[in-house]
Structures are given as C-alpha cells and as structure tokens.
Amino acid sequence: MVARESTDGERTAGGLPVPEGYEPKSEASLAAYLSGVSAVAAHLGGAAGDWRVREVGDGNLNLVFIVEGPAGGVAVKQALPYVRLVGESWPLPLSRAHFEQMALATEAQHAPGLVPDILHYDQTLALIVMELLQPHIIMRQGMIKAVRYPGFVEAITTFMAGTLFGTSDLALTAEEKKAAMAEFCGNTALCKITEDLIFTEPYRIAENNRWTTPQLDGIAREFREDAALKVAVSRLKLKFLSEAQALIHGDLHTGSVMVTEDDTRVIDPEFAFYGPMGFDIGAVIANLLINYFSQDGHATPEDPRESYQDWVLAATEGVWTGFRAKFLALWRNGATGDAYPAALFADTAGAEALKAEQEAYMDRLFTDSVGFAAAKMIRRILGLAHNIDLEWIEDLDRRAACETRCLRLARDMMVNRANYPTIEAVTAAARKMRDAA
Amino acid sequence: MVARESTDGERTAGGLPVPEGYEPKSEASLAAYLSGVSAVAAHLGGAAGDWRVREVGDGNLNLVFIVEGPAGGVAVKQALPYVRLVGESWPLPLSRAHFEQMALATEAQHAPGLVPDILHYDQTLALIVMELLQPHIIMRQGMIKAVRYPGFVEAITTFMAGTLFGTSDLALTAEEKKAAMAEFCGNTALCKITEDLIFTEPYRIAENNRWTTPQLDGIAREFREDAALKVAVSRLKLKFLSEAQALIHGDLHTGSVMVTEDDTRVIDPEFAFYGPMGFDIGAVIANLLINYFSQDGHATPEDPRESYQDWVLAATEGVWTGFRAKFLALWRNGATGDAYPAALFADTAGAEALKAEQEAYMDRLFTDSVGFAAAKMIRRILGLAHNIDLEWIEDLDRRAACETRCLRLARDMMVNRANYPTIEAVTAAARKMRDAA
Numbered sequence: 064m065v066a067r068e069s070t071d072g073e074r075t076a077g078g079l080p081v082p083e084g085y086e087p088k089s090e091a092s093l094a095a096y097l098s099g100v101s102a103v104a105a106h107l108g109g110a111a112g113d114w115r116v117r118e119v120g121d122g123n124l125n126l127v128f129i130v131e132g133p134a135g136g137v138a139v140k141q142a143l144p145y146v147r148l149v150g151e152s153w154p155l156p157l158s159r160a161h162f163e164q165m166a167l168a169t170e171a172q173h174a175p176g177l178v179p180d181i182l183h184y185d186q187t188l189a190l191i192v193m194e195l196l197q198p199h200i201i202m203r204q205g206m207i208k209a210v211r212y213p214g215f216v217e218a219i220t221t222f223m224a225g226t227l228f229g230t231s232d233l234a235l236t237a238e239e240k241k242a243a244m245a246e247f248c249g250n251t252a253l254c255k256i257t258e259d260l261i262f263t264e265p266y267r268i269a270e271n272n273r274w275t276t277p278q279l280d281g282i283a284r285e286f287r288e289d290a291a292l293k294v295a296v297s298r299l300k301l302k303f304l305s306e307a308q309a310l311i312h313g314d315l316h317t318g319s320v321m322v323t324e325d326d327t328r329v330i331d332p333e334f335a336f337y338g339p340m341g342f343d344i345g346a347v348i349a350n351l352l353i354n355y356f357s358q359d360g361h362a363t364p365e366d367p368r369e370s371y372q373d374w375v376l377a378a379t380e381g382v383w384t385g386f387r388a389k390f391l392a393l394w395r396n397g398a399t400g401d402a403y404p405a406a407l408f409a410d411t412a413g414a415e416a417l418k419a420e421q422e423a424y425m426d427r428l429f430t431d432s433v434g435f436a437a438a439k440m441i442r443r444i445l446g447l448a449h450n451i452d453l454e455w456i457e458d459l460d461r462r463a464a465c466e467t468r469c470l471r472l473a474r475d476m477m478v479n480r481a482n483y484p485t486i487e488a489v490t491a492a493a494r495k496m497r498d499a500a
Numbered sequence: 501m502v503a504r505e506s507t508d509g510e511r512t513a514g515g516l517p518v519p520e521g522y523e524p525k526s527e528a529s530l531a532a533y534l535s536g537v538s539a540v541a542a543h544l545g546g547a548a549g550d551w552r553v554r555e556v557g558d559g560n561l562n563l564v565f566i567v568e569g570p571a572g573g574v575a576v577k578q579a580l581p582y583v584r585l586v587g588e589s590w591p592l593p594l595s596r597a598h599f600e601q602m603a604l605a606t607e608a609q610h611a612p613g614l615v616p617d618i619l620h621y622d623q624t625l626a627l628i629v630m631e632l633l634q635p636h637i638i639m640r641q642g643m644i645k646a647v648r649y650p651g652f653v654e655a656i657t658t659f660m661a662g663t664l665f666g667t668s669d670l671a672l673t674a675e676e677k678k679a680a681m682a683e684f685c686g687n688t689a690l691c692k693i694t695e696d697l698i699f700t701e702p703y704r705i706a707e708n709n710r711w712t713t714p715q716l717d718g719i720a721r722e723f724r725e726d727a728a729l730k731v732a733v734s735r736l737k738l739k740f741l742s743e744a745q746a747l748i749h750g751d752l753h754t755g756s757v758m759v760t761e762d763d764t765r766v767i768d769p770e771f772a773f774y775g776p777m778g779f780d781i782g783a784v785i786a787n788l789l790i791n792y793f794s795q796d797g798h799a800t801p802e803d804p805r806e807s808y809q810d811w812v813l814a815a816t817e818g819v820w821t822g823f824r825a826k827f828l829a830l831w832r833n834g835a836t837g838d839a840y841p842a843a844l845f846a847d848t849a850g851a852e853a854l855k856a857e858q859e860a861y862m863d864r865l866f867t868d869s870v871g872f873a874a875a876k877m878i879r880r881i882l883g884l885a886h887n888i889d890l891e892w893i894e895d896l897d898r899r900a901a902c903e904t905r906c907l908r909l910a911r912d913m914m915v916n917r918a919n920y921p922t923i924e925a926v927t928a929a930a931r932k933m934r935d936a937a
Contacts, residue, residue: 241691263844306743416728
C-alpha cells in the first residue's frame, strides 16, 4: 500500500486521508529515509547499504521494523491510518504516534531507564525511531514458557509509582497538570477503543466479540444478562471517562513489557491520556492473573507449573505492595503538587491525619485497581483481543476450564470489590478458584 | 489607567503585558467603540451621543458598564489584567473573558433563557456585550431584604440539570466531551483562585483571611487545628482538581443570580471549567444556608424573619429535590453519551439495575454537594471573600453568633457527610443549630 493522490487531489493511504508527506515505509524504502537522520545513521554505523531491515510488526495497529547496522540497531514504529489487524475498514488517526512519543518522553522523565530511548520522531510520517531492545523479549511470551523475571516487580512498581505520582495533582501544580492534560485530550480515538472493547462490548452481543465456543457460550450469555456486573463495569467506564488522575499508560499488559532476566522496559504507550491510575495497576494485576490461570493449560507431567504459579501470585502481590510503598514514599518526600498542601498538615495532629489519609487514598486506589483488573480479565476472554497465554492452549476444553476460573474470579472481583480489601485477598481467591476446580 | 508602551516596546496595562489592541474602556470611550458594532448599535437605537454610559462594576475582578439608548440597554463586561479589588499586584489573565463567553454560549444551549444573551464578544479587548437585565437585581441583595423569589428554585434547578447533564459523559460522546474539556483546560488562573481561597487558605494562617474579630478568633484557630476537617477539605480539593465530570459554572452563588419575581438569570461564569458537579450544587445550597443563618442578624421585632427563614430552607430543599428529579429525567430520556450505554440495560433486569444505579449516582452526587457546600460556607466566613448577607449585620456580636452557627453546621457537614444522606437532614440540622442557640 502506498500513499497516493485521490481524484480530487486529497492525499490518501488505504483510502483514508493523510497529511502531505505521509507515506507508509517498507523494508525497501526505510534505510534510505533513515540515512538522512544523522542521529539514527550514527547509531547504526556504516552506510544504508549495510543495514538489515525487517518488518516484524505482530501487533494489532502499526508497522514495526527492526533495523540493524554494524554499530547497533533501532526499532522503527510507524502508525498506519487504520487498524492493521482489521484493515482499512477501521480507520485510526496517525496522531497516535504523536501521543506515544509525548508519553514516552514523560515516562522517561519520571521512570528513567524503564522505557526505550527515542532517537527520532517524525510527525509527518507518524514514525518513531527507538533504541532496539535486545536481547529482550515480550514478557508475555516468556511467562507462557514459565520464565521468571526476578527484576520485573521492582521495575514495574518503580515505573508505575514514578509515572502515576509524577503526573498527578500530588506532584504537579494544577496549571502544569491541566496543560499536560489538554495535550492528551486529543487522543480520543485510542481511548474509544478501550471504552468499547473493555467496558462495553463483552457485556452485549457485538460483532467483535469472540470466545472459546461452545464451551463458554453459557458463561458469555450469563455475563451479558448479569445486571449487577453491567452496572459495575459501567461505573468503571464512567471513571475512565471522567477521572483525570494522572497520565496513564493505558495498555499496560505483559505484552507491553519487554524483558531480559536483568532488564525491564515498558513500551507502546499510544493509549496514554489523563485517566484513573487504577486502570494501569489493574492491567498489570489482570495479566498476571490471566497467566496464573493459563498455566494449568500448559502444564504437563514433565513440566508441572505449580511452583511457577506460586511465583506469578507472589509477583502479583509484589506489584501492589511495591507500588503502594513507592507511591507513598514519593508522596511523603515530594509532595510538590497542589493537592493536600503540606502547609495544612505541618502540626503533629495534621501530620498524623495526613498519614492516615494517605493510607486511605491507597486503599481507594486499590479498590479501583481490583475493578479495572476484573474488567481486563473479562475482555481478554469474551471480547475482541485475547491473550496468547490462553489462546495457545490448544485443547479447547482445557483452555475453557482455565478461562472459566479466570472469569468467575473476575466477576466476583468486579461486583464484590469490598471483599478484596488487600492484594492477598485477591491472590487467595485466585488460588481457591483453582483448588475448587 | 490606560494601556501604554513600556520602554522596551511591550504593551502593558497596569504594568502587566497585554495584547496589541487591548485598552481598558472608560465611560468616555465606550460609546464610540460600541457605535462601530452594528448589532449593539441597533439594539441601543439612536446614535452614540444619545447613549448613557455608567461604570457600575461592584464585583471583584472586572469593569462593568451599563449603556442605555433610546431603544434598549446593554451590559458591557471587560476584563482587566489584574484583580480589580486588589490591584495590579494580583495579575489575572484577560483570557477569562474568553472562557466566560464560551461558558455562556454552552449554558445558553443547555438552559435556554436562563443566561443573558451575548450581543458581541471582542477577544482583543476581553470584552463581552450582553443584553441588559432589567429590572433584575442581584438575588443576594433581595434575600437580605427577605424578598421571596417564587421562580428561583424552578429556574436554578433547570439551569443546573441542563448544563451539568448536557456537558457530562451521560450526554456527550467522549470525543465531544474531551474536545470541550481541552478548551477549558486553560482557565487555570481562575481555578487557582478557587483552589487557594476555598480549599486551602481558610484552614491555615494566610494574609488574605479575615473574620469577625475578636469574636471568631477562637473558632478560626480551632478550624486551623482541626485535622479531620483539613483532611476532608483536601479530599474535596483533589476532587476539584481531578474529576472532570461536566462543565461547571464554578461560582454559582446568589451573587451570580439576577432575579425579578418572574425571571431568573445566571451570570458571570468566568470560573467555568470541567470539574465536579457537586461544586455548583453545593455553592447554591451553601449560599442559601448562609442567608438562612444571617437572617437572625437582620430580624427586628417589627420585621421578624422566621417565616422567611422557612422559605429559605424550603428553597434549599427544593434546589436538591428539583435538581435530582430533572437530572434523572434528562438521563432517562436523553442518555446520548458514552457512559452507561443503553445497549447494556435494555432487558428488564438491566433496566431495573440501571434505575437503581441512577439513584445511587444521585446519592453520591449529593454527598459531594454537601461537602462542597460546607467548604463554601466556611470560606465566606473565614476566608478572603465574604457575603454581604453576613457582612451587613453591623452588630459584631450578633453577626458572629450567626457566623458561628453556620461554621458549626458546615464543619459537621464536611467531616460527617454520612450523617447527611438527604437534603432534609441538612435543613433539619440547620434548624436545630439555630434552635440550640
């Protein structure tokens, strides 16, 4: 596909309007372009003819190239004016590349070393050149093979605490925050994907939905008729629509994390906007729990997974516990924002009351996170986008058994959130759900 | 004061930078300007020489002129680059006129007939020409004289339900709402006045604070040392900073309402932004309650105020009851927004669950409103800006007695919000506070 002029002179790509100068890159054309970007050319070394270019995009939305030269490699991500997975019938604005690079820059500021470095951003081409992360792999793929990542909890909690605290009203003045928020208000097309695919479609008949059939037909219908569940998910949707707590990543699952045993990087923040913090925290928890339940579909007598499942639940606990501790530490040491002004809490009684309020704040945030985690677990089984943790279980009965446990826990987490005051309550319920099977 | 070139060529007014073309208008210069605006000239009739111009601004921030011609009158509001009440030492951006006219236009759309018509807006001059409301007076002034406004409850509830519902996620798509929200993100200077003067300064030693002294010295100190109160008000401040529920007026007290016995108009939305709905509702309730308590300072044997106080409390109840009913009616009949999608609640069980959730939503909103009302009551007695309802009570002991009752009720409303599940609980507590005195 190439950009072209339509009959009335408007430039289009895939039938969709694109700005003057936009052109989807190909393996053939990319090297010549990059050779004109001095920072990138220097990073790769040699000349364009020496560079190996591979299109590797296995995601749903974009073109992704890996370019390797004598001195180093880069990853190149270019937005298409539509959803790659679906095609031109589902347009999606190129501006997502703009929001992604803005989010990456903000994340790098608040969580240095935990996102890829940006070498170049081309707004017209909607193209970002980043350092090549190698020998990193997508964490989800490692977890399916039961690989442990001892640095993950430390890294992801630092990332979340740093980015969420650092862009909140606890760290920013209202003027700073509103200015940043306004910049991300335009990312509505990406937000709408979340609003539809996570908070709405799994709970109604929708063309996009799919699930393991016929095994899950009953529970899918049950969920669509579950009024308490639909009220609960709609309340979360309203929170997603209206609560601008911090710059959230917006798609923080284990497929957005690249890892080695020593290094962890968070990628792909194109869904970023000012939203509820619990959405990011819940996404991490949900994807760990999905993996936990999926292991029963991968275990064999030669490769039992129970001790790995223990590791996954320990990591789940560590995610909340570590995040909570780090967020509170940032708050106690760097409350530079307009919320909870320090001047009000300088006396002894004030300091004690503030400390109690900080704990209460974290408890409220945890309750949000449990709800959002549940929403994420359900959408990955009954909605459009599924997780390979479960999809790669070939025996459909076995897969459906894992999925059913995950759905049952999620339904209870969402509707009866008060029963999950701690992360240990969540992991205990997960364990119990599996033991009961 | 006139705009002038400073030595380095930058245009200034009152020592502050202003855009090219900005010039504060005077009684002498205004008519000539208006004669060049055909819609205004036609409205006034005759020629500029026939028009009577009076500067009448008794507010805190702006120039306000009344211009009367043979055919009709207009009100002209022009922003100054500083707070008029304080002077050039407190700069305030001219952009507030821009936000005010945007808010007026949105309000006119959702609450037709309840705001003044705009005849002309000049962005460079930060100047709005509106229809002259006459024989309207500021509602607060009428209430001090115990004038009843039989149409007020009907009008203010229509205004609030229409504007708050119509700009919320219940009525707008996320894309529509985010676009509107982004436009108002720039109004941070005005928001900061609220954040400081309402949510922060009354609870600490601050130069701006003033109160009836020495009578209230004790309770002012008590409030500054009241950790539970400071936590509660800070939680409300966070909500004000982060919850973008709807386009709120932002300053909806009885001084922003112009009335006759038959007509009610809401003016002065320069504090408008996307914030928590309860802030507007709470502002109305607070200012009615302040008036209620103030009447004991105005009553004389010849002019007892008890039956007026009954009217004020009945109006207070009507404000919430009427708002709730109208907001719910709008929701049930016009849920065109992305929140609580109708498709999820089409079956009988869904419809019933949605109905219960709508009631629960209103209960949560009421709890917010009680908190914000309390914050508004306290700031008007211990902060910078006071209400003439109380200020006009000349006997300081008598005034302080009224103020103390108002403060005690507000403190309980803010800290023990669960004790006020209904508006009747609020009015009963107000009555009891007065009876106990």
